[in-house]
Amino acid sequence: xxxxxxxxxxxxxxxxxxxxxxxxxxxxxxxxxxxxxxxxxxxxxxxxxxxxxxxxxxxxxxxxxxxxxxxxxxxxxxxxxxxxxxxxxxxxxxxxxxxxxxxxxxxxxxxxxxxxxxxxxxxxxxxxxxxxxxxxxxxxxxxxxxxxxxxxxxxxxxxxxxxxxxxxxxxxxxxxxxxxxxxxxxxxxxxxxxxxxxxxxx
Amino acid sequence: xxxxxxxxxxxxxxxxxxxxxxxxxxxxxxxxxxxxxxxxxxxxxxxxxxxxxxxxxxxxxxxxxxxxxxxxxxxxxxxxxxxxxxxxxxxxxxxxxxxxxxxxxxxxxxxxxxxxxxxxxxxxxxxxxxxxxxxxxxxxxxxxxxxxxxxxxxxxxxxxxxxxxxxxxxxxxxxxxxxxxxxxxxxxxxxxxxxxxxxxxx
DNA sequence: CTTCATGTTGACCGACCGGTCATCTATGAA
DNA sequence: TTCATAGATGACCGGTCGGTCAACATGAAG
Numbered sequence: 385x386x387x388x389x390x391x392x393x394x395x396x397x398x399x400x401x402x403x404x405x406x407x408x409x410x411x412x413x414x415x416x417x418x419x420x421x422x423x424x425x426x427x428x429x430x431x432x433x434x435x436x437x438x439x440x441x442x443x444x445x446x447x448x449x450x451x452x453x454x455x456x457x458x459x460x461x462x463x464x465x466x467x468x469x470x471x472x473x474x475x476x477x478x479x480x481x482x483x484x485x486x487x488x489x490x491x492x493x494x495x496x497x498x499x500x501x502x503x504x505x506x507x508x509x510x511x512x513x514x515x516x517x518x519x520x521x522x523x524x525x526x527x528x529x530x531x532x533x534x535x536x537x538x539x540x541x542x543x544x545x546x547x548x549x550x551x552x553x554x555x556x557x558x559x560x561x562x563x564x565x566x567x568x569x570x571x572x573x574x575x576x577x578x579x580x581x582x583x584x585x586x
Numbered sequence: 587x588x589x590x591x592x593x594x595x596x597x598x599x600x601x602x603x604x605x606x607x608x609x610x611x612x613x614x615x616x617x618x619x620x621x622x623x624x625x626x627x628x629x630x631x632x633x634x635x636x637x638x639x640x641x642x643x644x645x646x647x648x649x650x651x652x653x654x655x656x657x658x659x660x661x662x663x664x665x666x667x668x669x670x671x672x673x674x675x676x677x678x679x680x681x682x683x684x685x686x687x688x689x690x691x692x693x694x695x696x697x698x699x700x701x702x703x704x705x706x707x708x709x710x711x712x713x714x715x716x717x718x719x720x721x722x723x724x725x726x727x728x729x730x731x732x733x734x735x736x737x738x739x740x741x742x743x744x745x746x747x748x749x750x751x752x753x754x755x756x757x758x759x760x761x762x763x764x765x766x767x768x769x770x771x772x773x774x775x776x777x778x779x780x781x782x783x784x785x786x787x788x
Numbered sequence: 789c790t791t792c793a794t795g796t797t798g799a800c801c802g803a804c805c806g807g808t809c810a811t812c813t814a815t816g817a818a
Numbered sequence: 819t820t821c822a823t824a825g826a827t828g829a830c831c832g833g834t835c836g837g838t839c840a841a842c843a844t845g846a847a848g
Contacts (some may be wrong), residue, residue, distance in 0.1 A: 391795080407702050409611035413836060423797050425839080430795090434836065488705045498763040499698045500609050503690045513763050546760065547773040551749075551780075554756025558748065561700040561715050570782075571749040577781040578753075580773065593825080615806060625827050627809080632825095636806065789848105796843070805834065812827075818820085 392430045394420040400441045404493045405486065408438060408500050438497070438508055445493050446515045453478070458522040464530035465576060468523070468548065472572035475556060480565040491560035495553045516549060523548045543580040551575055594632045596622040602643045606695045607688065610640060610702050640699070640710055647695050648717045655680070660724040666732035667778060670725070670750065674774035677758060682767040693762035697755045718751060725750045745782040753777055 398420040402411040413434060417424050431437040457470040475492075483489045490496075494515050502509035523545035530536045552575065559567035600622035604613040615636060619626050633639040659672040677694075685691045692698075696717050704711035725747035732738045754777065761769035 406706055407609075407611060409609060410706065412834070414834075424837085425798070426796055428837065490705060491701060495759055496701045499693060499701045499759060502763050502765070503692060504608055504612065509763060509765065516760065516763055543772055544776065546769070547753075547757070547776045550756035550760040550769075550773055551753045552756070553759050554752035554754070555749070557697055557701060557755050557759065558718065558752040561704055561711060561718055563704070563711065567748070567752075570745055571752055574746065574749045574780050574782045577779055578776050579779040580776045614804070616804080626807085627828070628826050630807065634807095791846105791848075793846090794844085797841085799839090799841105801836105801838070803835080805832100808831070809829090810827105811829105812825105814825080815823085817822090
């Protein structure tokens with residue numbers, strides 16, 4: 385067992401929770417250490433800086449995400465268009481659960497961090513961008529398959545995929561501002577109506 | 587002339603710029619004072635706390651916004667559906683101008699603040715929510731008029747309006763993460779395809 | 789038994805945080 | 819001329835920030 389990395393893991397998951405629930409700037413290293421029951425010197429043994437911690441947190445969350453409900457939602461056995469609904473549902477239930485427990489909607493960690501730090505830290509911005517790109521590719525794939533199966537007419541699937549991801553982030557943003565996860569369900573159904581036509585192949 | 591309020595105005599516009607370009611937590615009162623050429627004591631003469639400053643900044647920006655290009659975009663003389671494109675265009679040009687000057691996309695001040703502080707400060711959250719509500723009403727009105735004019739079939743105009751606002755915020759978020767204002771134009775066109783049907787009137 | 793790497797401890801650093809306050813100045817009305 | 823008020827000044831507060839460091843514990847390899 386990775387007892388050797390237990391401390392690191394504890395730091396990581398504590399930081400993830402705190403960053404997600406509040407913000408990057410608002411959470412101090414001391415607070416993370418206290419909650420994770422780790423000494424400050426130990427922290428800096430594993431993470432050279434707060435920025436490095438943020439990088440690790442993003443990686444960690446992106447992994448859990450990709451192998452968790454995103455993998456479920458974009459299951460190849462599901463009809464492509466149903467995957468979109470599944471993704472919305474997953475976001476809804478996640479945020480609802482969080483709100484039921486903590487009383488407030490944390491929103492999407494990636495979206496939160498992106499808006500908070502992408503003007504200040506280009507490295508973190510690039511990393512978050514990569515996460516979004518990867519997510520966008522899932523939508524892209526689903527759309528291409530839907531076209532192949534004749535479920536929808538041909539369209540600019542790459543741009544539409546990005547638009548769908550943007551819409552997902554947007555409704556989570558709005559839901560968080562309203563502190564009401566139901567917004568995700570109420571508006572989320574519209575994701576399938578989004579559509580960007582193929583450019584004229586002049 | 588309001589020389590009497592010149593100091594206050596300088597604080598306000600400086601804070602607005604800094605909050606918009608970076609974040610709430612990352613900008614200190616000292617920095618605002620230095621840039622606005624105001625003494626700290628003077629600052630606290632006008633604003634009881636940083637939170638009050640944020641409130642004022644949001645009000646200030648919301649005013650400029652409502653009377654500025656939002657008023658233009660949602661001009662009653664424009665065909666309803668064109669207003670949507672106009673709004674996307676306005677967002678695009680604004681962000682592009684900002685990037686050309688400062689090298690980075692600040693995104694939407696309201697969206698930025700909403701994700702950063704709405705889990706920590708319910709008063710500010712409520713204020714931002716009100717701003718979004720007001721913006722949503724413009725979309726709502728445009729949609730209702732489009733239905734009236736027979737330009738689009740009847741739909742749940744209120745929910746669709748919210749979805750459109752969410753989409754706008756979402757593409758700005760994605761564009762900011764990519765640091766590329768073109769994203770707004772490329773994806774923005776899809777806003778008109780968003781559609782939420784009326785609930786079954788069983 | 790020694791060596792060395794991995795990890796732990798907690799005191800410590802300078803800088804900065806949001807916020808306070810006594811003091812001073814400028815203005816305009818009585 | 820007096821007086822009240824609005825505003826400006828900058829030193830000061832306790833606390834926290836991200837980060838450093840030398841000393842120490844542990845355990846496996848030689």
